[in-house]
Amino acid sequence: QQQQQPAGLQEKARALIQLTVSEVRKLVCRLVLFRRPPPREEVLRWSVWRRQHQAVARRCHYKRRGVLLA
8 A cells, every 4th residue: 555645745755856877876975985974864865955956946947948847
């Protein structure tokens, strides 16, 4: 069965761009390869923040050019 998530969480998830190879590489480096990795929550929060802002930039880019996004 699929677990129901709060509406706000679903909207946040939709607002993110998909993980890119570059983003996965950054996550692996920061979580695994650093001698003293930062706290996992900090790394994941930064990734979510960055992907949210990339999604906003992408929407603005297309909106300015008059392209409709699905």
